[in-house]
Amino acid sequence: MSGMHDCGGDAAAYALGALEPREADAFREHLRECAVCRDEVQALGAVVHALPMTPRQYEVPRGLRRKVLSQVREERRAPRRRSRLGLASPLRGVLAASVAAAAAVAVVLAGVGLSAGAPATVVRARTAGITGSAQLRVVRGHAELVVRHLTPPGRGRVYEVWLQSGTAAPVSASVLFTVDASGNADVGIPGGIRHVSAVLVTPEPLGGTAKPTHAPVIIAHLA
Amino acid sequence: MFNQRRNLRESADEDLMVLVRDGDARAFEVLFDRHAGPAFSLAYRMCGSRSRAEDVIQEAFLSLWRAGARYDPSRGSVRGWILSAVHNRAVDSFRRQAARPAGSLEEAGVIDRLASAELTEVEVERRADAERLRQALSELPDEQRKVVELSYFGGFTHQQISDMLSLPAGTVKGRMRLALTKLRLSLDEAGVIP
Numbered sequence: 001m002s003g004m005h006d007c008g009g010d011a012a013a014y015a016l017g018a019l020e021p022r023e024a025d026a027f028r029e030h031l032r033e034c035a036v037c038r039d040e041v042q043a044l045g046a047v048v049h050a051l052p053m054t055p056r057q058y059e060v061p062r063g064l065r066r067k068v069l070s071q072v073r074e075e076r077r078a079p080r081r082r083s084r085l086g087l088a089s090p091l092r093g094v095l096a097a098s099v100a101a102a103a104a105v106a107v108v109l110a111g112v113g114l115s116a117g118a119p120a121t122v123v124r125a126r127t128a129g130i131t132g133s134a135q136l137r138v139v140r141g142h143a144e145l146v147v148r149h150l151t152p153p154g155r156g157r158v159y160e161v162w163l164q165s166g167t168a169a170p171v172s173a174s175v176l177f178t179v180d181a182s183g184n185a186d187v188g189i190p191g192g193i194r195h196v197s198a199v200l201v202t203p204e205p206l207g208g209t210a211k212p213t214h215a216p217v218i219i220a221h222l223a
Numbered sequence: 224m225f226n227q228r229r230n231l232r233e234s235a236d237e238d239l240m241v242l243v244r245d246g247d248a249r250a251f252e253v254l255f256d257r258h259a260g261p262a263f264s265l266a267y268r269m270c271g272s273r274s275r276a277e278d279v280i281q282e283a284f285l286s287l288w289r290a291g292a293r294y295d296p297s298r299g300s301v302r303g304w305i306l307s308a309v310h311n312r313a314v315d316s317f318r319r320q321a322a323r324p325a326g327s328l329e330e331a332g333v334i335d336r337l338a339s340a341e342l343t344e345v346e347v348e349r350r351a352d353a354e355r356l357r358q359a360l361s362e363l364p365d366e367q368r369k370v371v372e373l374s375y376f377g378g379f380t381h382q383q384i385s386d387m388l389s390l391p392a393g394t395v396k397g398r399m400r401l402a403l404t405k406l407r408l409s410l411d412e413a414g415v416i417p
Contacts, residue, residue, distance in 0.1 A: 011400065020381075051371075051376075069255065
């Protein structure tokens, strides 16, 4: 940084990411040859790297944490999602991702569980206030919700799956889904369902909720 | 299980990144809890809107989960990597939408609009360094601080700033250089940057 050597004075703008793309490319080329500019970029870059800590600090909204972590858990269970469905770009909305995740989980189940010849128990679900049909297919204590010709959850909403044990309050299965243009979806339900007495589905705001805010529109009794 | 969780909580970021690379969701959760506060605060500062900040954080952390293998410890800390990803995504979102929230560039404006938001300070151990940097920033002449804020937090290029402030491009670049040089000296003196 000593000497303030001037090669157009671009080092600070470059460190701040404020050069136009072509200028930045040219400056990168220049950096290959100019040690003085490299030193200056390094010295000023250390300041720029510290700038993110200057804003006032806030706590992370709880809903955001839940959204991100449930998405990660879904992807953890369906590791082949991106390659199978070609989702190269990052999440553009919980809704789109949930559709993809639901479809992908179904792909995994079909490939591993159902097609392996294990007998599936089919539980017909009741729908309430919506059209379409739903059934739960259970194989070795794991369930897949299969819906056909179902009414979409509505603008800005998504279907959320809940698990109920006995008379206890339903708990979120951390699964959000919507349906395709035909009203169809195959939704894998994570974890086992051996102690679950009912699988419920409610329409909820995008991102889901911690507790159901709507009466169930799909009810599948297991016991 | 409890011990495993405790061990993860005590692990270094770099060790957690190795686990994330192998698809360990619990290691990711620890990293999220450790860094999401500063990341969200940065996104909030840049976007000026809670919902846009949440979108940026969601994209950045899911990208970390999906692309953890790209983290290179020799190029800086995990926190720096995450904050850089958040910054880049916020700037990308500005450029995609060709518009910024009008109030996103002034801290006071953001705070006013978010008066009801949770203002709890987190990461007490980093507060002193952050405060020194804030102080150094606030001591810059207005015209120098403005170009830094417009470029870094606003995602504007020097040419856009030049148009916005009706200044020659060379003047804008010069102010950026003066501002960063002064900040560097202040932080050197305070021992914030080794």
